[in-house]
Amino acid sequence: MRIVVDAMGSDQFPQPDVAGAVLAARDYGVEIILVGDEAKVAPALAAHHPGSLPISIIHAPELLMMEDKGEALVRKARHKDAKNSMAVGLDLVKDNQAEAFVTAGNTGAGMTTALFRLGRIKGIERPALAPALPTRAGHCVVLDIGANPDCKPEFLLQFAIMGAIYAERVRRIQNPRVGLLSNGEEAGKGNALVREAYPLLASASLNFIGNVEGKEVFAGEADVVVTDGFTGNIFLKSSEAVAKMLTELIREKITHGSLPVKLGGALVRPALRSLRKILDPSEEGAAPLLGVNGLVFIGHGRSDAVAIKNAVRVAKQAVEAHVLDSIRDEIARRLTKPLPVGE
Amino acid sequence: MRIVVDAMGSDQFPQPDVAGAVLAARDYGVEIILVGDEAKVAPALAAHHPGSLPISIIHAPELLMMEDKGEALVRKARHKDAKNSMAVGLDLVKDNQAEAFVTAGNTGAGMTTALFRLGRIKGIERPALAPALPTRAGHCVVLDIGANPDCKPEFLLQFAIMGAIYAERVRRIQNPRVGLLSNGEEAGKGNALVREAYPLLASASLNFIGNVEGKEVFAGEADVVVTDGFTGNIFLKSSEAVAKMLTELIREKITHGSLPVKLGGALVRPALRSLRKILDPSEEGAAPLLGVNGLVFIGHGRSDAVAIKNAVRVAKQAVEAHVLDSIRDEIARRLTKPLPVGE
Numbered sequence: 001m002r003i004v005v006d007a008m009g010s011d012q013f014p015q016p017d018v019a020g021a022v023l024a025a026r027d028y029g030v031e032i033i034l035v036g037d038e039a040k041v042a043p044a045l046a047a048h049h050p051g052s053l054p055i056s057i058i059h060a061p062e063l064l065m066m067e068d069k070g071e072a073l074v075r076k077a078r079h080k081d082a083k084n085s086m087a088v089g090l091d092l093v094k095d096n097q098a099e100a101f102v103t104a105g106n107t108g109a110g111m112t113t114a115l116f117r118l119g120r121i122k123g124i125e126r127p128a129l130a131p132a133l134p135t136r137a138g139h140c141v142v143l144d145i146g147a148n149p150d151c152k153p154e155f156l157l158q159f160a161i162m163g164a165i166y167a168e169r170v171r172r173i174q175n176p177r178v179g180l181l182s183n184g185e186e187a188g189k190g191n192a193l194v195r196e197a198y199p200l201l202a203s204a205s206l207n208f209i210g211n212v213e214g215k216e217v218f219a220g221e222a223d224v225v226v227t228d229g230f231t232g233n234i235f236l237k238s239s240e241a242v243a244k245m246l247t248e249l250i251r252e253k254i255t256h257g258s259l260p261v262k263l264g265g266a267l268v269r270p271a272l273r274s275l276r277k278i279l280d281p282s283e284e285g286a287a288p289l290l291g292v293n294g295l296v297f298i299g300h301g302r303s304d305a306v307a308i309k310n311a312v313r314v315a316k317q318a319v320e321a322h323v324l325d326s327i328r329d330e331i332a333r334r335l336t337k338p339l340p341v342g343e
Numbered sequence: 344m345r346i347v348v349d350a351m352g353s354d355q356f357p358q359p360d361v362a363g364a365v366l367a368a369r370d371y372g373v374e375i376i377l378v379g380d381e382a383k384v385a386p387a388l389a390a391h392h393p394g395s396l397p398i399s400i401i402h403a404p405e406l407l408m409m410e411d412k413g414e415a416l417v418r419k420a421r422h423k424d425a426k427n428s429m430a431v432g433l434d435l436v437k438d439n440q441a442e443a444f445v446t447a448g449n450t451g452a453g454m455t456t457a458l459f460r461l462g463r464i465k466g467i468e469r470p471a472l473a474p475a476l477p478t479r480a481g482h483c484v485v486l487d488i489g490a491n492p493d494c495k496p497e498f499l500l501q502f503a504i505m506g507a508i509y510a511e512r513v514r515r516i517q518n519p520r521v522g523l524l525s526n527g528e529e530a531g532k533g534n535a536l537v538r539e540a541y542p543l544l545a546s547a548s549l550n551f552i553g554n555v556e557g558k559e560v561f562a563g564e565a566d567v568v569v570t571d572g573f574t575g576n577i578f579l580k581s582s583e584a585v586a587k588m589l590t591e592l593i594r595e596k597i598t599h600g601s602l603p604v605k606l607g608g609a610l611v612r613p614a615l616r617s618l619r620k621i622l623d624p625s626e627e628g629a630a631p632l633l634g635v636n637g638l639v640f641i642g643h644g645r646s647d648a649v650a651i652k653n654a655v656r657v658a659k660q661a662v663e664a665h666v667l668d669s670i671r672d673e674i675a676r677r678l679t680k681p682l683p684v685g686e
Contacts, residue, residue, distance in 0.1 A: 267608075
């Protein structure tokens with residue numbers, strides 16, 4: 001198995017990206033192709049003394065810049081001779097030179113480049129970014145969280161199908177419970193999009209548990225949560241922001257507390273540290289972009305080596321689980337034999 | 344000043360509602376009118392030995408039920424002879440027998456009954472529920488969080504104007520910073536609604552700080568956050584759910600920890616308790632329903648006496664600050680002299 005790692009992805013590139021690739025090659029026995037500016041990547045790799053580890057470098061001299069968005073980004077994403085690390089890396093997947101692409105680069109750039117380089121799976125109108133959100137019971141796949149700020153009800157149905165397959169195949173959850181993120185649990189709650197998507201999901205042979213709110217999601221009552229990319233993004237980021245605020249406030253309370261409070265803080269620190277691990281996005285590494293014709297994982301810009309390594313692990317699991325073929329087959333099956341809607 | 348308290352509002356009515364009213368009459372010197380079933384409310388009040396406190400009861404024999412939603416709710420909200428506590432209480436405000444109405448009853452019922460009993464302020468198309476969300480720096484007024492799942496850009500402009508007046512007048516924030524909740528900070532980010540609302544807010548003589556995400560909101564960078572009722576509801580409820588999950592996980596870690604961790608937990612408990620106060624919705628008591636022709640405050644169903652008392656305090660502040668007249672005047676001013684849009 002060969003997995004491409006974008007060596008120019010993270011905010012601190014290429015060090016964390018290369019270090020994570022080395023860890024992944026060592027721990028998971030997968031072959032890694034690093035794509036990026038060889039003049040920067042080769043020394044970063046050499047510093048790790050990779051020895052006989054199966055890591056190669058493919059030169060991608062161009063750099064995507066912050067200015068590369070909108071039309072400019074689309075031009076680079078489409079151009080067949082584009083030589084930035086995302087375009088080169090995704091072409092390797094397209095040309096069957098590798099099984100998956102992992103990047104900690106700009107999310108918008110990754111999604112756009114993947115869409116134009118790989119195309120969409122037949123029957124999927126919009127790819128969706130599908131991270132795993134920590135809950136009391138483990139994790140929950142939330143999609144979409146950013147690729148599509150404006151959605152049609154049919155998109156949400158496609159997200160639900162892809163999310164359920166991913167949860168079942170990669171996260172090994174049998175018959176995953178699919179919820180629709182809404183402003184109330186009762187059927188009939190929601191904005192126009194949710195109210196129209198509800199009957200589509202209810203009649204789609206999914207384990208659909210209806211509308212869910214934040215409290216059900218964090219209580220672990222859903223394995224897959226479906227939402228438009230705007231709402232999903234706000235849901236995810238505000239949850240992260242609250243968790244960050246709380247952990248910081250606790251730290252401050254303890255640091256600036258009386259001597260007994262400080263002592264108590266030192267005693268509870270190990271317990272709180274294990275909590276931090278639950279909330280740490282680097283544990284999951286990266287989120288799959290589901291619906292494109294290839295396996296693509298996009299991580300945080302602030303990914304460290306461990307996050308990159310974990311992203312490769314998740315990508316490897318997705319390859320082994322044949323998640324792409326499963327989505328293709330399932331969508332094709334539903335397209336040829338559509339289920340009656342509204343039953 | 345007379346404030347109406349719905350004695351049949353909270354989940355545990357009438358005890359918390361009546362107890363809170365007694366506390367408010369005692370501490371704030373306001374006259375309280377309790378509305379509800381006299382057979383239940385009178386004994387609950389007598390149990391507090393109110394003595395010469397300025398508390399009266401107005402009989403409202405009917406009870407709104409969980410089944411009263413949709414068409415059935417609208418019928419009861421409109422019917423001039425409706426005798427449930429919300430209809431009777433809101434009519435007192437409408438007839439200038441009282442200055443504000445406070446309820447811990449069902450949010451949907453409160454909003455609908457207020458809309459039909461009091462009507463809208465001229466120039467406001469949709470009233471908005473505007474709670475104060477705790478942040479690192481204090482609080483931030485978020486609106487709408489539930490009254491309007493589907494919004495037009497103009498509604499968001501009206502929310503912004505009302506929210507800014509409320510923040511300035513009641514929360515005493517000079518020149519409040521108004522943010523638009525979005526999936527990215529840059530102008531141009533957002534779903535179609537946000538992208539269309541942005542220029543309206545930018546040209547509306549508000550202290551508009553542009554798009555905000557969860558991290559800016561919880562860092563205290565905005566005093567007012569404007570959003571549609573669907574997104575706002577998910578934003579608020581998911582934030583509460585994360586905070587609840589985290590505090591529970593910390594408690595469990597400590598309770599099931601080793602002896603030193605347990606000891607440490609006992610030592611840090613006072614510090615964590617002060618944190619809980621920040622997150623406690625009963626501190627704020629209730630959220631104003633802005634845009635109706637009268638002051639209406641709607642609290643959590645699980646409000647206790649302290650939450651009811653605090654809701655009366657906030658209502659009193661709003662009366663003293665003439666927030667209703669301010670909104671009426673400001674909207675009238677803008678209607679007669681509309682600002683050019685898109686500048």
